[in-house]
Amino acid sequence: MCKLCREKLSHRSSPSRRSFVVGAASTIGMLLAETASAGDSKAPPKPQNVVSPGAALERLQKGNMRYVKGASRRHDFEHEREALAGGQNPFAGILSCADSRIAPEYAFDSGRGDLFVCRVAGNFATTETIASLEYGVAVLGVPLILVLGHDKCGAVDAAIKSLKDGTTLPGHLPPLVDGVAPAVNAVLQQGGDTLGKAIRQNVIDNVAKLRSATPILSAAVEQNKLKVLGGIYRLKDGRVDMVA
Numbered sequence: 001m002c003k004l005c006r007e008k009l010s011h012r013s014s015p016s017r018r019s020f021v022v023g024a025a026s027t028i029g030m031l032l033a034e035t036a037s038a039g040d041s042k043a044p045p046k047p048q049n050v051v052s053p054g055a056a057l058e059r060l061q062k063g064n065m066r067y068v069k070g071a072s073r074r075h076d077f078e079h080e081r082e083a084l085a086g087g088q089n090p091f092a093g094i095l096s097c098a099d100s101r102i103a104p105e106y107a108f109d110s111g112r113g114d115l116f117v118c119r120v121a122g123n124f125a126t127t128e129t130i131a132s133l134e135y136g137v138a139v140l141g142v143p144l145i146l147v148l149g150h151d152k153c154g155a156v157d158a159a160i161k162s163l164k165d166g167t168t169l170p171g172h173l174p175p176l177v178d179g180v181a182p183a184v185n186a187v188l189q190q191g192g193d194t195l196g197k198a199i200r201q202n203v204i205d206n207v208a209k210l211r212s213a214t215p216i217l218s219a220a221v222e223q224n225k226l227k228v229l230g231g232i233y234r235l236k237d238g239r240v241d242m243v244a
């Protein structure tokens with residue numbers, strides 16, 4: 001919400017829910033309109049990144065297949081640098097675990113300016129990551145968000161142990177446990193591969209959370225401007241399997 005809208009809302013003595021919804025909707029409209037007009041007046045730095053949500057997914061999957069086969073392209077960073085100095089229009093947003101083995105730009109064989117990546121151990125959506133992705137979608141025109149979990153995730157494993165044993169992790173780690181706790185609690189009593197099930201459930205939960213994140217992401221999904229999907233990166237062969 002821009003400063004002007006915030007001030008307008010705060011000056012109302014008792015804003016009704018309806019007035020807030022109308023205000024939020026018009027703010028999204030303004031943001032989307034700004035994006036569209038910016039695109040009209042100035043060519044995007046990477047015209048090939050102006051694609052539909054479906055085409056963006058296909059591009060991620062093709063890039064991942066090249067990466068899996070060891071056939072990644074050579075990226076001309078020097079040439080791209082100049083084109084990207086004046087702006088960016090990434091074709092996908094990624095919410096990934098911070099694990100050093102999961103490198104989205106490599107995993108999807110992409111260049112600079114292609115992926116808008118937010119990373120946190122356990123790949124769960126916080127207020128800050130939702131805000132970042134809102135910027136990516138409403139201002140930069142990102143048509144696809146992929147929540148990217150991975151097998152053998154240490155953050156999810158630590159959360160399972162903490163919740164099972166009732167122990168509190170040191171330092172600033174407890175909020176990480178809180179972030180993946182809903183997924184862990186949902187599968188804890190099922191038995192079998194608890195870690196694998198929790199990793200998958202965590203991706204599914206966060207896809208749902210981003211799809212329904214009002215007012216910006218949910219509106220973009222509703223208008224078919226955005227798809228939010230989920231995948232799991234396999235450490236052994238680098239393949240990303242779609243799960244949501």
Ligand SMILES: [Zn+2]
Pocket residue numbers: 097098099121122150152153154155156
């Ligand atoms: Zn992880």
